[in-house]
Every structure is written in C-alpha cells, then in structure tokens.
Amino acid sequence: MAQLLVKGAEKWFRREDGRPLKILDRLSFEAREGCVTVVVGPSGCGKSTLLNVIVGLEPLDRGELVFLNNARELPRRPLIGYVFQSPRLLPWKTVGENIALALKGAGVDQREREGRVHRYLELVGLKEFVNQYPLYLSGGQRQRAGLARALAIESDLVLMDEPFASVDELTARQLRQTTRHLCEQLHRTVLFVTHNLAEAAYMSDFVVALTERPACMAEYLANPLPSPRQWSPEIYGFAAELESKVTLKEEGDL
Numbered sequence: 001m002a003q004l005l006v007k008g009a010e011k012w013f014r015r016e017d018g019r020p021l022k023i024l025d026r027l028s029f030e031a032r033e034g035c036v037t038v039v040v041g042p043s044g045c046g047k048s049t050l051l052n053v054i055v056g057l058e059p060l061d062r063g064e065l066v067f068l069n070n071a072r073e074l075p076r077r078p079l080i081g082y083v084f085q086s087p088r089l090l091p092w093k094t095v096g097e098n099i100a101l102a103l104k105g106a107g108v109d110q111r112e113r114e115g116r117v118h119r120y121l122e123l124v125g126l127k128e129f130v131n132q133y134p135l136y137l138s139g140g141q142r143q144r145a146g147l148a149r150a151l152a153i154e155s156d157l158v159l160m161d162e163p164f165a166s167v168d169e170l171t172a173r174q175l176r177q178t179t180r181h182l183c184e185q186l187h188r189t190v191l192f193v194t195h196n197l198a199e200a201a202y203m204s205d206f207v208v209a210l211t212e213r214p215a216c217m218a219e220y221l222a223n224p225l226p227s228p229r230q231w232s233p234e235i236y237g238f239a240a241e242l243e244s245k246v247t248l249k250e251e252g253d254l
Contacts, residue, residue: 003189004031004054004157008063011049023049025214026063031157031206033068036183036190038200040242041210041218047193050215051159054191055080069156078156079106083163087146089134095121096130099149106153120152121145123182140171147179151186158183160192164199173231176202184227201238202229209246219245 011024023046031037039047052058054065056077067074089098096117103113121127124144134142143163150158163179164172180203183190194200200207201223209219221242225234 003033003068004191005066005068006030006050006054006063007066009050009053009060009065010062011046011053011058012061022214024053024060024063025216027210027216028063029208029217029220031189031191033189034187035205036180036192036203037206037208038192038194038204039208039210040194040197040200040246041215042212042246043195045210045213046215047210048161051082051161051191051193054157055082055159067156074156079153081150081153081155081158083143083146083150083158083160085162085165087134087142089142089145089149091134094131094133095126095137095145098134098145099152102149102153106155108153116152116154120148123151124148124178138171139167140175143167143171143175144178147175147182151182151188156189158188158190160190162194163192165195172199179203180227180229197239197242198236200242201225201235202231207242209242211246221245 006027006029009024009027012020012022015021039050041047049058053060067078093101099117099120100113103116108116117130118127121130124147126141126144126148129137129141134145137145147163164175167175176199192203204223207221207223208217209221210216211218223238225238
C-alpha cells in the first residue's frame with residue numbers, strides 16, 4: 001500500500017482567449033496508508049482535476065506528488081486503480097473478461113488472472129455474473145463490477161471519483177456499505193471524491209475539504225466515528241460539521 005503526499009500543488013488551464021484559469025492553489029494534504037481519505041468541495045472546484053493529476057493524465061504546474069511505502073519514497077508512480085462515475089465496462093466483453101483485461105494491463109500473469117477475477121467478483125457479490133455481459137446487469141451491479149476491477153489489480157492506491165452518483169440512493173447506500181467494508185478488510189489506501197457530505201461522513205477515515213476554485217485547503221479532519229460503521233444520526237451530525245467548515249471557508253476572502 002502507498003501513502004500519498006500532495007505538496008503545494010498548483011494547476012492552471014488556458015481559457016479560449018489565452019488567459020490562465022487557476023484550478024489548484026498551493027494544495028497540500030496526505031492520503032494515509034490503508035485509510036479512506038475523502039475529498040469534498042463545491043462543484044467545479046477541481047476535485048476531478050486533482051485525480052487526473054494523481055493518476056498521471058495531467059501534469060502539475062507547481063508542487064509535487066510524493067508516493068511512500070513504509071515511509072520510504074517510491075521511485076516511480078505506483079500502480080493506481082480507478083473507480084469512475086460510470087463503470088466504463090466494455091459491452092462486448094463479459095464481466096469476467098473486463099476484469100481480466102485490467103489484470104493483463106497491470107501485468108498479472110495469465111495463471112493468476114482467473115483466480116483474482118472470481119475472488120473479487122465474489123467479494124462484491126457478483127460471482128454468478130462472471131460470464132454475463134454488462135448490458136444485462138443493473139446499474140448497481142455494473143458499479144460493483146467496476147469496483148471489483150479496480151480492487152482486483154491490487155493497486156497501491158485506489159482513486160474513486162463520485163462512484164455512486166449515477167445510481168439511486170438505496171443502491172448507493174448498499175454500495176457504500178460494501179465499499180467501506182472491503183476497504184477495511186483489504187486495508188486499501190483510497191482517495192474518494194464526492195459532493196455528498198453524508199457519504200463523506202460514512203466513507204471517510206479523513207476528510208479533505210476544499211474551497212471554491214482555485215481549490216485550496218479549507219479543512220483537514222479526522223473522522224471521529226468508530227469502525228466498523230453503521231448508518232446512524234452521528235453520521236449526519238458529522239456531515240453537518242463538514243458543511244459548516246466548508247461554508248465558513250467559502251464565506252471568507254474567496
């Protein structure tokens with residue numbers, strides 16, 4: 001597992017007229033090894049851009065990313081799993097084949113792929129759907145398949161970009177429970193982006209609250225709620241605390 005340090009991250013894009021648009025502004029935080037760190041902030045503040053920088057799709061303009069394992073800096077970007085807002089499964093391949101393809105891309109040898117496919121589909125409750133095509137799965141089942149794919153490569157870091165935003169609330173709650181349980185069971189390092197503060201309160205070990213664009217740190221909080229975690233009034237109490245922290249920052253000098 002990896003620990004991620006974001007140090008003074010700054011990112012700009014160019015507007016159509018050539019003027020710079022600042023997205024990230026001296027952003028610094030850590031995603032601790034074996035923990036779920038949730039990033040919250042206003043819509044459009046740069047949360048998805050942050051994930052794109054971490055996975056290597058966008059370069060930083062200033063600052064750095066440091067990946068550690070057992071307090072030692074890794075010489076390269078670690079293996080990263082990604083759970084998207086939509087599952088992005090190839091429709092012409094079965095669920096098992098979609099996961100096997102990701103394993104092949106991660107360099108997992110052929111003999112081990114089949115075992116991992118079945119193991120992780122069982123963990124997410126889809127073992128009997130290994131030979132089914134995505135078209136015949138429900139939205140929640142497709143998201144479970146996407147989760148299995150990200151976990152099966154046994155990456156150093158898992159990024160999750162609003163992974164339950166596309167399903168109904170009942171399904172989303174079930175998926176949160178499954179994901180939180182698996183992250184604890186497998187001791188995965190996760191960086192999880194959401195707009196949903198109740199989701200942040202339930203899923204997180206730590207919360208990074210961002211300001212409006214350009215995104216900088218509003219608050220970094222440890223979740224005081226014990227694990228394993230159940231839905232309770234305390235979840236909504238912590239969500240209200242998160243809302244007040246973000247609101248206080250946004251009503252300042254920005």
